Amino acid sequence: MAYTDVVEVIRARITAGELVPGDRIPSTRQIVAEFGVAMATASKVIAALRQEGLVRVLPGVGTVVAGGAAAPEPELGRGRILRAAIRIADGEGIDALSMRRVAAALGTGTMSLYRHVPGKEELLLLMRDAAFGEFPLPPVPPPGWRAQLEVSSRSLWALYRRHPWVARTTSMTRPYAGPNQMPYSEWNLRALTGLGLDDPTIFRLHLALFGYVHGAAASLESEAREEAETGVTLWQWIRARETENRAVMESGSFPNSVRVFLHADTGFDLDTIFETGLARMLDGIAALTGRTGER
Amino acid sequence: MAYTDVVEVIRARITAGELVPGDRIPSTRQIVAEFGVAMATASKVIAALRQEGLVRVLPGVGTVVAGGAAAPEPELGRGRILRAAIRIADGEGIDALSMRRVAAALGTGTMSLYRHVPGKEELLLLMRDAAFGEFPLPPVPPPGWRAQLEVSSRSLWALYRRHPWVARTTSMTRPYAGPNQMPYSEWNLRALTGLGLDDPTIFRLHLALFGYVHGAAASLESEAREEAETGVTLWQWIRARETENRAVMESGSFPNSVRVFLHADTGFDLDTIFETGLARMLDGIAALTGRTGER
């Protein structure tokens, strides 16, 4: 039996739809067993099919049927892990993200993940960078430092709103380090350059602005989510607490808190709060530079 | 031996200072053993002492000597747990804080903690509030809204610097809720009241300012600690990364980042960064109110 015969049989299985793109064709050893040929023959069969472009060989996995948009991923792969992890973190919260949970979502073994990711911390870093990749800054910045800082801050805010876990995992590793984070730093530093500020000041202003956006997201997100889950506003919750300090809180010692918190229902909009603080921060930078926003 | 004799002996021990407020007096069974009297007699002794107001009976724990502000703590107690937990979090980081670790530090069983604390989340909340209690605001505020906001913000900053874990655990529960946090909110809201701002705006400014301090602490603390532990500055670390993006970073695409980060050694002082952002934020509020800081 010539190797072309075997090629013919396998090609027939593919064209018949018996094997669809992504399926594994018989391995060399299986060919040896099934057709009673030598190892060299089986090797030649696969080489011929690969030559035709009918199949693709994935090292360490096997030889699979090629095909248009069908699973070009080598089964697992960093990208699939990353997407699954982000989907879990978005949907179930960062606390629900475990290596076992990710593996289950992918239908694979837990330890298989470690072939593609060194550990959970690195996975979080990659997730973080991938999230930044979803919110790229525009290629051409708007005119004026203020508009530029608004663009980057709002983009960062949108990122934190879309992926709340990013704000809460920032401190787990060195920040601003991934390739998708770098443009943010660069953008802000560029916006602040040329205004007559020295470099240490530019650096501090950049960090202060990032810190503000980050802090607003981190401290407000949990409150918003808790309120959404329980339907209890902050002040209602404080009132409902049965602690020993209930009397203190209603004692009249905190008149301003009572007055303002009672209006919290109308004033508690995350985006509005963020914009308020951002405007103050930029006003403060404007006061420092003595310019009003032109480049 | 009449029950009054036994009463006399125990009263003598108390007045002699042999038993101080909070100490347990002999239990009924101990009285039976020590004085050779019957159970009914021992009961009568304790009833008589209670009648005098000399002792207090704590159901299920014993009878203790009464006294002004004496602690009736039953050996363990919430206060000891709290102090041990804070000591661990300060010294070994919040990640090292586990219920088992706290119990070990106290030389007690893990589950004993749950007699005094509902769970870890509540323990963290109590720790947070205790930390706030360490940094009380002055009883009489300085004149002018700006000076007042500076006082509270710097006090909060000092708190975060002293107990870094506070900044990282804020989002785990409802913020600003403990009795020691309330004065901070009240202080800021009072400072912002009377400047012609409406309540929702006051609320937003307050949250924005808190968010800034919190964000600065949370995002800078990890960087500072990592740098202290490894001795590697941020830029050195980025340079040392062996990722696929090293070429990108050195490609000249980020000229401003390179320029500014190279000066990071001189500009990276946490307190200075904090003060820079705080001044900007307050300048921004000043621009909004049209006043410069007077009340």
Place this chain on the structure above:
DNA sequence: GCGCCGAGGGTACGGCGTACGCAGGTGTTC
């Protein structure tokens, strides 16, 4: 044909939060 290599994955270890229940103490009542 045979060894190599790299991917997938199973087992196990130490650690976590905490539900549950038991032991041993208490003052009071029979």
Place this chain on the structure above:
DNA sequence: GAACACCTGCGTACGCCGTACCCTCGGCGC
């Protein structure tokens, strides 16, 4: 005294977690 209701300390166990270690298996170079 014995029984009772109570409270505190704490041992055991369960189901999670991250991950070190080792095994299997397929394709490939020799």
